[in-house]
Amino acid sequence: MIRAVAAVAAVALSVTLVDLFPRSILVFLAFQLSLLYVYVTRIPAWLRTGLLGVALLVLMPLIGFRNGYYLEVATQVGIFAALALGLNIVVGLAGLLDLGYVAFFAVGAYSWAIVGSPHANLIFGGGFPLAPGWFYVFLFVGLAVAAITGVLLGLPVMRLRGDYLAIVTLGFGEVIRVLANNLDKPINLTNGPKGITPIGRPPLPFGIPYSEGFYFLVLLIVAVVILVNRRLEDSHIGRAWEAMREDELAAQAMGVPLVRAKLLAFACGASFAGVMGVVFSAKQIFINPESFTFLESIGVLAMVILGGMGSIPGAVVGATVVTVLNLQVLKGFSLWLNELKNAGVTVLGYSLADLPTQLEPAKYERMVFGIILVLMMIFRPQGIFPARRRQRELAHTDKVPTAVVP
Amino acid sequence: MTALFDAHGITKCFGGLVAINRVDYALDRGISSIIGPNGAGKTTLFNVFTGLYEPDAGEVTFRGRSLVGLRPDQITALGVCRTFQNIRLFANMTAIENVLVGMHARVRLGLWDALTHPPRFHTVERGLWQRGSELLERVGLRDKANEIARNLPYGDQRRLELARALGSEPALLLLDEPTAGMTQGEAGHLMGLLRRLVADLGLAILLIEHNMRVVMEVSDRVTVLDHGEKIAEGLPREVQGDARVIEAYLGRSSASRSPRAPS
DSSP, rough: HHHHHHHHHHHHHHHHHOOOOOOHHHHHHHHHHHHHHHHHHHHHOOOOOOOOOOHIIIHHHHHHHOHHHHHHHHHHHHHHHHHHHIIIIIIIISOOSOOHHHHHHHHHHHHHHHHTTTHHHHOOOOOOOTTHHHHHHHHHHHHHHHHHHHHHTTTTTTOOOOHHHHHHHHHHHHHHHHHHHHTSSSSSSGGGOOOOOOOOOOOGGGGOOOOHHHHHHHHHHHHHHHHHHHHHHHSSSHHHHHHHHHHHHHHHHHHHOOHHHHHHHHHHHHHHHHHHHHHHHHHHHHHOOGOOOOHHHHHHHHHHHOOOOOOOOHHHHHHHHHHHHHIIIIHHHHHHHHHHHHOOETTTTTTTGGGGGGGOOGGHHHHHHHHHHHHHHHTTTTOOOOOOOOEEEEOOOOOOOOEEOO | OOOOOEEEEEEEEETTTEEEEEEEEEEEEEEEEEEEESSSOOOHHHHHHHTTSOSEEEEEETTEEOOOOOHHHHHHTEEEOOOOOOOOOTTTBBBBHHHHHHHHOOOOOOOOHHHHHHHHHEEEEEEEHEEEEEHHHHOOOOGGGGGGGGGGHHHHHHHHHHHHHHHTTOSSSEEEEETTTTHHHHHHHHHHHHHHHHHHHHEEEEOOOOHHHHHHHSSSSEEEETTTTEEEESSSHHHHHHHHHHHHHOOSSGGOOTSOOOO
């Protein structure tokens, strides 16, 4: 009871604070933490679902009216959550270390970018861009194209494991990026490093503004991805993947067809990235190969590992933490350091204003992120929300897989 | 009528080493054992039977179908399943999940079923869990269904591997040293269990075993391998008295003395 009140109060209080101080990063972080608190605290399931639902469906868009950037952050979190969930299937469940995951994101993004912009006229003559409504069709096209790419990557690496697989997938990710960079000739498919713009945006019902529209679209896709993830995990397919991760040879000896199971894992993981790629390209209006660097793959992998390998809430929380760190906390940190520097604050008798440019605070961002990752790996290597084995009620009656106690 | 399982002329080399040399092996029902000194090629033979190795020569048939060139998962689907000498459970999964993976070859559901959850999915899934807990019951691990496999004591892990193999509904079960590391009492229990399995499910069992007392007690037939060749085959007491077997185990000079004498 007291927890329920605390949960409601935490959300209400933090939202009020955001309303009062719409520019404060700390206050927005408090809002996010209140949601995390609602998720982990022991309250009735209906209350938890209700609170999270209200927060995500109503409060977050309202916050977006006070400060549009927060909604942008939330949308980015959603995009990366879907990516992390996709990679979670490949790395967390099936145990196939994929360091080129962002390639599938790129494939999805380019599949809409090319035909959703006037760029395709250079290739096919005329008739482009496609009507904005096609965007919704291309969500599925992007999914399919990415899934096929996943299978194509999977086929040659079937026999590889662990480090070897990681190296090949890393190379694959780079191949896709380099292709995007260089396919402006002989046929101008990707417009090279200049990128493609303007990419068409989908028509939205009820005249919703684009920022809110994309937020809801991303939220919907993440919800579907979570559902798909859970269903796969709780089926014979998910069990086969996990068995493969634990012991490939034994899994095969127990009747798991390795080739099919691996290709399926690659295709499923890739398809989520493909869908989000389509959304991403429409949201950004402009894409170029710079959005799909190796660092992005590593970022998504960091989300999965930070959150807890093979864990769905872990992937979502990991995506949130990393995205918020990158977009807000580290930015805020370097801004703060800059302010100190400009104000000429002295530390231990040394004026910060005299810092050489090599030690620009903005350059610490990556380092701080790295330190956080290292500290996590030392003190909590299993991640924030490690995957828990579900304990099932095996009663003497025939109702077998029911109660799911975390 | 041909035998349930028939292998003949099996040869397997690793580089210059002939691990298995033209071995013939056939079995039909009951419990058969393969014994032999370390390095005799017993496990290699198992690996050939279950598709982990492809033989350099020879033919393996099961119910009249050739197994050579099939993948291990296909062989399992046909009804030949195995356990491993060094336990290879899915360490971070629960006991019941291990058994469920064992049933993979028998699950008639596709990706679409898993995504859309039609009524059929729930029926099948419920049936799997039901049968999984029955199998755990059979090996005496019913109350440990939700334990993580890695946390189980050694003997339980061996029995869980057996339950997992049974999950694939094999007609022929290959057990690679199932009593290794067990006390004599535990081994006796396990053999009782194997006997019941043969009686209840009508399956054929092939054992690799070092525990001689167990082998002689439980086997309907014993085959002795040495240096990759079959040197004796027959009823347990026939094999026990065979001069070549005693020689293989105890060395040449002791063959003339009592088999029990220290050499």
